[in-house]
Amino acid sequence: MPARATTTGPREADLRAALAGVIDPELRRPITELGMVGDLTVDDGGRVRAVVRLTIAGCPMRDTLSSDTARALGEVAGVTGVDVELIVMSTEERQALKERLKGSGGSRGIPFNAPDSLTRIYAVASGKGGVGKSSVTVNLACAMAAKGLRVGIVDADVYGFSVPGLMGLTQQGITQSPTRVDEMILPPVAYGVKVISIGMFVTGNQPVAWRGPMLHRALEQFLTDVYFGDLDVLFLDLPPGTGDVAISVAQLLPKAEILVVTTPQAAAADVAERAGAIALQTGQKVAGVIENMSFLTLPDGSIMDLFGSGGGRLLAERLTRTVNAPVPLLGQIPLDIALREGGDNGAPVVQCAPASAAADALQEIADQLASRPRGLSGLKLGITPG
Incomplete structure (x- = not known):
């Protein structure tokens, strides 16, 4: 039933405009675009009743959606x-939602490989564990998100x-x-930053003991079934070394670029060089x-090189020669209790x-x-010659 407005009451157009500002916390799009707004009515006294359709009955963001909707309408x-009133989408409504998000038929391909995808993909690698690769990954992702970029992380370090x-x-x-919407997974x-990890599917600190094919399938499912939406940047936190996951990433995301994390120690740089040199075999x-x-x-302002010095610059120089392309040293992160x-x-x-x-x-x-x-090479710009 359409909203009824009195001469002093709110207009339906104003109410719907207000709801367009309510963003679904998981899908990061207005609830009006997602077909989540149901009946919207106003009584003669100006009290509004709004029906919001949830994707699933156990939606973890139901309270947030309810409060955000009430706040937006209350300001009109x-x-x-x-x-x-919160209700649950029907099967048909969920299918319509998936088609809005992923296109007709709900394609299960990897969206980041689409010819028109502008997502920059960074695979963060290291030669060995303990160099702070994961800390670097999450902080770079959060720093970019704080600048207004749309960012996602795939925790591809399945074992660790x-x-x-x-x-x-x-x-x-x-x-x-x-959250699961049928076969589609909505990352927390x-x-x-949108994040997906195998740690979200295991109980407690249960170890994951998988061989190569299972690792490949898990990573492939993260990239096909998880709905990230339109991202500016996607980070993959790789396990140390040059094993199955590094090879799978190259196969599943051929446009991914490698970021190599090392410590200043020369021995660490030697090991890390292998993680970068894999680009010669994968074409990355x-x-x-x-x-x-x-x-x-x-405390006195002096500098102590606990792990030596120069390893990062040495590694950048070696990789530049190895891959026959400029590999810059992007930065040096100090030891910091914070x-x-x-x-x-x-x-x-x-x-x-x-x-x-x-x-x-x-x-x-x-x-x-x-x-x-x-680069715009190969992208469809939607321009036709006049």
Whole structure:
């Protein structure tokens, strides 16, 4: 039934305009575009009743949607009160939603491989564990999201997943689960970043003991069944080394560029060179080198090189020669207690301590990656000759 407006009451057009500003927390699009708004009525006293359709009965964001809807409608002139009723979409309505999001038929392909995709994909790699690769990944993602970019993370380190904890998606040993709409998976969002990890599908600290084909299938499902929407940047946190997952990423996302994380130690740079040199076999580009744990600033202002110095620059020079293309040293991140504390507390340092030395270095790296031009070769521009 259409809204009934009195001479002093709110107009339906104003109410719907207000609802266009209510964003679904998981899909990141207005609820009006997603077909989530049902009946909208107004009584003679200006009290509004709004029906909102949820994707599933157990929608974890139902309270947020209800409060955001009530707040938006309550700000419309002439509204004296708001009642929000939450119902569940029918099978037909869910199918219509999936087609709005993924096109007719709900294609299960990898959207980032589409010819018109402008998503920049960074596969963050390291030669060995313990160099802070995951911390670098989540902080770069959060820094870019804070600039207004649409960012996602795939935690591809299936054996050693840590991204949910670093992003605050794990509380008291329980990791927030994604929402399922039939076969489509909606990833949780933290700090404006959409995140998916195998850690969201296992119980507690249960180990994952899979062989190569299962690893490939899990990564493929993350890229096909998880709905990220239109992203500006997608990060993949790879396991250390050059094993099955690194090869699968090259096969599933041939446009992915490699970011190599190392420490200043020369021995670490030797190992990390292999992680970057895999680009010769996969045909990928190495976007750059990031040196983590570069130095420690002492209370008197002096610098201590706990893990040596020069490893990052040495690695960038070696990879430049190996892949026969410029590989820059994007930045050097110092040892910083704020970075460690942020990781332990699920609050990336670029968010919880933006003035810290580590956050400043990470912000500079994020600025470089965000400002890199994207080529238009092969893209459909929608222009026809006159």
